[in-house]
Amino acid sequence: MVTSLPYFAFIAVPALAALACPFAARIKPRYADILANTALAVGLLTALSFIPEIAKPLTLQAWNMGTGLSVFNNDVFSLLMLITVYMVALCTAFYSIFHEMPDGRRGVWNALILVCAAAMCGVAAARDFFTLYVFVEVTAVASYALIAFEDRRESTEGALKYFFLTAPASTFIVLGVALLMLYTGGTSFGHLAQAMSSSGAGDSAVAIILGVMACGFMVKAGLVPFHGWTPDAYQSAPAPVSALLSGVVTKAAGVYALIRIALALRVIYPAHAANAVGQALMFFGALSIVIGALGAVYQRDFKRMLAFSSISQVGYIVLAAGAGTPLALAGALFHLFNHATFKTALFLNSAAVEKQTGTTDMRKLGGLEARMPWTALTSNIAILSTAGIPPLSGFWSKLIIIVALWKAGLQSYAAIAIFASVLTLAYFILMQSRVFFGKTPEHLAKVSEARAGMLLPPILLAAVMIAIGFYFPLLFSNLVEPAAKAFL
């Protein structure tokens, strides 16, 4: 039995709630918070309830070849993306209850988060490159507004950079879609798969189509040659928005589509990525891993360092996607989810630090462990998970990726991944010692722990990381392996 996910509801409910939010806020500003959190929590629970139904039928096609009337697709990957989107959006919305802003703006703020979530669900639901592009653009519009929400010069600057660097990328995506339509007669993933399985002469054509499209999506994902906007946007955005951006927006806007492209490549290159696009994905992924990690070492701002770390981790996902074996793809998906948990927790903690101390400049911080024990604890767990320390969740996903790369005969890339993982640990230890450990400077002596509500999302996310780490063998046989098999 293959259950169809009610995607329409997943998109429409947050969108309608977003419409209602400003009006609810007019009655009482806090109603907007309640509305947003309720809508997202219900969505998350509904999405979670589909796990058993989607995971059980192993015959489920990861690649729906049908080109029928149905607009949305239905596979493990979409469900995982959906859960990630709702999880991070809920954390953001919950956190922003405690984020200070004028009461009159709460309605619009929550509405923007809801629209962003709805659009990202649309991305996860799309089974057609153009529909995917449409929702990517909606996500982008909501993100511009969220980044520039606070009336500060830096925020506007970050949003402008995001806007002007990603707008040309949209054009390249549309040009790719146009070529795809010309070549295959349609724009859906199914059309692409059909064209690829039937094409005799089409190697160069497929490389051109996917290459043009992948260029656009790489800009939106913030991979290294195109990463100019990422640190600025993350640093200048209001704190909860950075978590949303790093946790899901770049993934929904870029990485998801890149993994879809990698899935399409599997149709004709089953064993490993022997083609130009797969190699390009792997190359840029590895480049992002290294440059992102090296860049992070030199940062002085807490949030900016996390942004560079995000670039590096996204590189892992894309590298694994480019390698394209079933195990690597499963690792990419797993790391995508894990990265959403630990980077959201870290950005929310950076927001707590910013709120309590008034700065994110690491030269002015130090010794916060004594003053903010819970924030320090959850940050430590998230950091160790990111760096791939067993038995936390990040260890397993990195292990899968490295093993998959090794098995696919890509030893050099596997070595890069291992090396960068050491580098990750290095810059995070640097950050730890500057922010949380050491002696407390005098101007921070009166800093107190953040409010309990602000601590709740990071604590829950840390619990998820630990739980996934310990129950991994169980998860592996129940979720990851089926997912890998479904890609076969």
Next chain:
Amino acid sequence: MLENMLPNLYLNWFFAALLVFSGIYCMLVSRNLLRLIIGVELLSKAAILALVACGQAMGNLGLAQSIAITMIVLEVVVVAVGLGLVVRAYRQTGSVDMWKFDRLKG
């Protein structure tokens, strides 16, 4: 029928490529945020031209047109939000010069 369409396709794609080049050139060369928006506009014009040209060449203009319509609607919203950002930047800094925006540095 398809063969008749091909010269047209070359021509359309050639002009679309020229428009893409002009748009990107404009965005690279200028410091004025409004000129950057002009560049974005030219890029999306090229995309619309390319889409409809492809639809004509493959013989399903209905699909191409419906995609182009959605594309146009998206474009107007994106450009409106971009102009909003520019006006906001102008109100905050009194300028639309991109070089004035240099606060974020690593």
Next chain:
Amino acid sequence: MNLHLFLLCLLLAFGLLSVMARSLLLAGISLAAASVSLTLVLFEMNAPWAGVFELSVCAGLITVLFVSTVSVVRREEQFIAENRLRFYSLPFFLAVFGMAFWLFAEPLTRALVPAVPPQVQINVGTTLWQLRWGDLLGQLCVFVAGALAINAFFRNKNNA
């Protein structure tokens, strides 16, 4: 065919003018003219629906928005010292690029055109409403997002 070529040239000429014009007002107006030429191209290519949208939305709405923004920032934009030579040298670079691309255009397009079986023609309305209603949902979402974004940018003064 000749009409088509003429209209494409018109589109490109107005596009170039919008990049090279010194005054932003002139640039905005020539962008509108480029939109109108694109509309004519689309009509000539038998795509009237896309043409109507292009005319009303791009040539109409965007021009209004752009010109009003220009009038807001008008005083300041002349203080930006830009090197005009860079703009005036666009035709030269464009010509170089055009020649280079022309060499690639034919093999490129030849590689990309497979023997697609002649498609069943479905009209725009049916395509949009029955096959691509996901896009329509996206359009609704983008309107909501755009309205909220504009609200977020410009309403804060009243409430803060």
